[in-house]
Amino acid sequence: MNGLPPPGFSIESENFIIRPLGRADATPAMEAWTEDEVVVEMLNTTPRRWTVAEQVAYISRYDGKRTRYLLGIFPKAESTPIGFFIVRLRPHDQLMLVTHALGRKEWRGSGASREASIAIFDFFFNKLSYAKAKANVRPDNRAMQWLLLNGGWRVEARLQKHLRRSSTGERMDMLVFGILADDWRVNRDLAKTVRRRAKP
Amino acid sequence: MSQTKELQTKRFSLRPITPDMVSDNWIRWTGDPVLMSQMNARVVKLSRADLQRYVVAVWKSKRMIIGIYARTGADHIGIYEVAVDPRNANITLDALVDQQRYVLPNVLAETDPVLLRFFAGDQRIEKAIAQVVETNAPLISHYEATGWVKEGVLRQEVHAASGNRRLDVVQFGRILASEQPERT
Numbered sequence: 001m002n003g004l005p006p007p008g009f010s011i012e013s014e015n016f017i018i019r020p021l022g023r024a025d026a027t028p029a030m031e032a033w034t035e036d037e038v039v040v041e042m043l044n045t046t047p048r049r050w051t052v053a054e055q056v057a058y059i060s061r062y063d064g065k066r067t068r069y070l071l072g073i074f075p076k077a078e079s080t081p082i083g084f085f086i087v088r089l090r091p092h093d094q095l096m097l098v099t100h101a102l103g104r105k106e107w108r109g110s111g112a113s114r115e116a117s118i119a120i121f122d123f124f125f126n127k128l129s130y131a132k133a134k135a136n137v138r139p140d141n142r143a144m145q146w147l148l149l150n151g152g153w154r155v156e157a158r159l160q161k162h163l164r165r166s167s168t169g170e171r172m173d174m175l176v177f178g179i180l181a182d183d184w185r186v187n188r189d190l191a192k193t194v195r196r197r198a199k200p
Numbered sequence: 201m202s203q204t205k206e207l208q209t210k211r212f213s214l215r216p217i218t219p220d221m222v223s224d225n226w227i228r229w230t231g232d233p234v235l236m237s238q239m240n241a242r243v244v245k246l247s248r249a250d251l252q253r254y255v256v257a258v259w260k261s262k263r264m265i266i267g268i269y270a271r272t273g274a275d276h277i278g279i280y281e282v283a284v285d286p287r288n289a290n291i292t293l294d295a296l297v298d299q300q301r302y303v304l305p306n307v308l309a310e311t312d313p314v315l316l317r318f319f320a321g322d323q324r325i326e327k328a329i330a331q332v333v334e335t336n337a338p339l340i341s342h343y344e345a346t347g348w349v350k351e352g353v354l355r356q357e358v359h360a361a362s363g364n365r366r367l368d369v370v371q372f373g374r375i376l377a378s379e380q381p382e383r384t
């Protein structure tokens with residue numbers, strides 16, 4: 001199938017290696033990630049400890065999937081990820097859906113998301129010729145909306161009562177953001193960014 | 201929807217399609233340039249075996265394929281394809297009607313409410329979604345006229361089946377609380 005990443009691919013930026021997580025990457029260092037409200041909201045799950053065994057089971061769900069990837073963001077020379085991207089591909093339409101979170105709070109606001117995102121989109125737009133990326137964002141996730149809008153993304157739809165909160169059954173809206181590859185290339189170096197903090 | 205359930209309206213019946221129910225009409229639709237252009241599908245007249253394999257694949261992928269039939273004569277006049285998202289209690293609908301012989305809004309205005317009531321009631325689905333490619337003007341007009349909320353336009357979302365361009369997709373949503381039969 002055209003437009004799929006080659007086996008064993010990894011993406012490199014100035015400070016990070018971004019590559020598919022494997023079972024061996026499960027670590028006690030990630031156990032607290034799903035206790036964090038940002039990650040909980042993003043994954044529509046309930047706050048709980050994410051045991052190493054559960055991590056292995058979750059990571060295994062991506063084994064052998066050619067159109068769905070769980071990508072860890074690893075600072076160079078470190079073996080523990082600081083966050084992840086979930087990338088779902090529709091190669092026939094050259095379309096990708098991206099979910100992202102930084103599990104390690106101390107990296108938030110450091111510019112890590114922006115640097116890793118640029119590397120991801122360089123790879124999919126410029127190397128694999130994807131034409132469009134989408135991201136689903138909760139209306140109350142202002143930080144992510146700010147990041148996307150500053151990067152040239154547009155709100156394409158507001159899906160009313162689209163998600164069912166797993167803990168309460170309450171229904172929530174969802175915003176669909178989209179960016180075309182050509183627009184991204186124009187905006188790649190123009191977006192305003194927060195001053196980068198010193199890396200943790 | 202089980203593969204045996206049947207729903208009825210005044211003029212039509214809705215029945216899950218099994219491989220043995222692939223009709224000559226459906227085979228003809230796959231070669232209809234107007235219909236396929238609206239659906240953004242390539243005009244390739246498929247064989248009965250092709251469509252039977254397709255039906256098997258749809259049911260295996262936990263989607264449903266439901267035929268629309270005239271109650272008198274059992275003529276096959278259209279298809280719903282339904283994808284279920286149980287986690288969020290959503291369904292996504294796609295619809296095709298033989299427009300050489302039937303007027304799409306006249307058919308769907310009668311069949312949509314029955315289908316949505318079924319999902320809201322028996323299946324406890326809370327929201328219906330339709331994503332319609334910009335070339336399918338009759339279906340877009342139908343949803344606009346029947347109370348669906350236009351939730352947005354997904355820019356250049358899909359490749360055009362013919363030509364080197366991309367097409368927008370119009371996203372509609374409908375909360376099904378009002379479709380549920382009253383519970384006692």
